[in-house]
Amino acid sequence: MTSPASPYLGPDEISRTVRRLAHEIVENNRGTDGLVLVGLLSRGYTLARRLAEAIREFENVAVPVGALDIGLYRDDVTRRPAPPPVRPSEIPVPIDDNTIVLVDDVLFTGRSIRAALDALLDYGRPARVRLAVLIDRGHRELPIRPDFVGKNIPTALIQKVQVRLHEVDGLDGVFVFGEEASHA
Amino acid sequence: MLELRNPDAPAVPGEATAWKRKDLLDTDTLSEAELHLIMETAEAMREVRARPVGKVATLRGFTVITLFYEQSTRTRASFEVAAKALGADVVNLTASGSSVEKGETLIDTVRTLEAIGADLVVMRHPKSGAPYLAARNTAAGIINGGDGTHAHPTQALLDLFTMRRHVGDLAGKKVTIVGDILHSRVARSNLWTLLASGADVTLCGPATLLPKTLAASTGEGARCTVTTRMEDAIEGADIVMALRMQKERQDRGLIPSLRQYIASYQVNSRRLALAKPGALVMHPGPMNEGIEIAPEVAHGLDSVIEEQVANGVAVRMAILYLMATGRHA
Known part of the structure; x- marks a missing residue:
């Protein structure tokens, strides 16, 4: 599959969106006390690190960042052509009684977040869990909703949304494949 | 901080990483x-x-x-x-x-x-x-x-995992396996994973317990040495693995006596001093402490035998x- 000529969101827009999300998260938590960002590997974790960096810039506080792998918690393990790759999770602080913000790049069916909640709760009992996503493209199959959304992109089911981040992919951009997406 | 890489990209360039085997019978054909x-x-x-x-x-x-x-x-x-x-x-x-x-x-x-x-x-x-x-x-x-x-195979894979956790990349590292190589399924399966990882493998034991053809069968350019000389084998080693010496080998006349074996091939602190400082000590278990491995080495600072388990x-x-x-x- 080739990239569309221009990304739906470019590097500057992603950077502005991440900074806005960082402000919203801190505002919602009334500061950074007890706040832990946990990103889904790999791009959710990358975004969580960027959010933490943004928070450090305006609050001068280093919020802990964890990485969560959901491979062992997926509901489609036996339906996939190959075993989902699994990597170590890294939760650097106890999550008990803290506010965990799960971070992912694209929210779609909600199944990844269901798996992430199961994975997270194996580490303890957080006071509350919030969900931050860069892109919400709709088409939920489970009763899951995000608390912080970078951008809503209305999509058709046949379309593909891909977030690329330079730490992982070598470039920043949000791409919509398939039928031409309607720019909101 | 975790290493970031594209999860869709193969870890080894040019090779797919999906698991496709029905069975795991040995390590010799693992890519x-x-x-x-x-x-x-x-x-x-x-x-x-x-x-x-x-x-x-x-x-x-x-x-x-x-x-x-x-x-x-x-x-x-x-x-x-x-x-x-x-x-x-x-x-x-x-x-x-x-x-x-x-x-x-x-x-x-x-x-x-x-x-x-x-x-x-x-x-x-x-x-x-x-x-x-x-x-x-x-x-x-x-x-x-x-x-x-x-x-x-699973013993060799857990050995490889343990080695990599301590030594990192095994390319060019000297791994010495000492004991009854001839009858050891552990040595054989380890040989394939170690050679695939680029290690230099030295197999050492009494001549009666060394396979004559193994070094030749490892293929062109493979870095496998077979020797009866314990001091040569252990000199400069990064990792030393002792194998269990089964007492029935003496009954079958393959070693003159256990005492003789201990004198020539026991992994002890005096011999380990010839290896690299901090060389890893391994054993697949069960151990005969005092025979193939001295207790002070088996439970020493550089032993990872329990970690292997x-x-x-x-x-x-x-x-x-x-x-x-x-x-x-």
Whole structure:
């Protein structure tokens, strides 16, 4: 599959969106006390690190960042052509009684977040869990909703949304494949 | 901080990383990409084991049967713990007390286990090659838990995992294996994974316990040395692995006496001083302390023998996970 000529969101827009999300998260938590960002590997974790960096810039506080792998918690393990790759999770602080913000790049069916909640709760009992996503493209199959959304992109089911981040992919951009997406 | 890479990109360039094997019978045909996949998956399993509740439900609904025709402590227990930590159901069978005693053949036994609902059968057998026969005659995945003097792939993989955790990349590292190489399935399976990882392997023991053709069979350019001279073997080694010396070898006249063996080949602190400082000391167990390995070395600072056992659970979880959920033609 080739990239569309221009990304739906470019590097500057992603950077502005991440900074806005960082402000919203801190505002919602009334500061950074007890706040832990946990990103889904790999791009959710990358975004969580960027959010933490943004928070450090305006609050001068280093919020802990964890990485969560959901491979062992997926509901489609036996339906996939190959075993989902699994990597170590890294939760650097106890999550008990803290506010965990799960971070992912694209929210779609909600199944990844269901798996992430199961994975997270194996580490303890957080006071509350919030969900931050860069892109919400709709088409939920489970009763899951995000608390912080970078951008809503209305999509058709046949379309593909891909977030690329330079730490992982070598470039920043949000791409919509398939039928031409309607720019909101 | 975790290393970031594109999860869709293959870890070893040019090779797909998906697991496609029905069986794990030896390490000799495992590709570099497959070894990498097992090691990376085992890292994730190690993290699972380190949690307050070291258990997940990924293999819920899968049945793992261990079928042991030979005694075992660590391999059987380790597979059972690994399967349970992934949420699978486990049934343990031994030859004594089963229909094997009534004369049931191996083929009939594995077909029966498949009919009962086994997805994976972990098998140990005194005859070299028995798991291959079983694998050809059942749709269940067969994992070789040790066959005769032939292969013990999961031991080699947990050894590789342990080495890489301490030494990192094994390319150019000197790994010395000392003991009864001829009868050791551990040595043989280790040889393949170590050579695939780029290590220089030295196999050392009395001439009667060294295979004459092994070095030649490892192929062009493979860095495998076979020697009877313990001091040469251990000099400059990064990793020293002692093998169990079975007492019956003396009865068969392969070694003059255990005392003679100890004098020439025991891994002790005096000999270990010839290796690199901080060289890793390993043993697949069960140990005969005071025979192939001196107690002060077995329990010394550089010994990772107990860690090998702990890592065995993580590595076996990785293998069970990949084999249960992989697709094979």
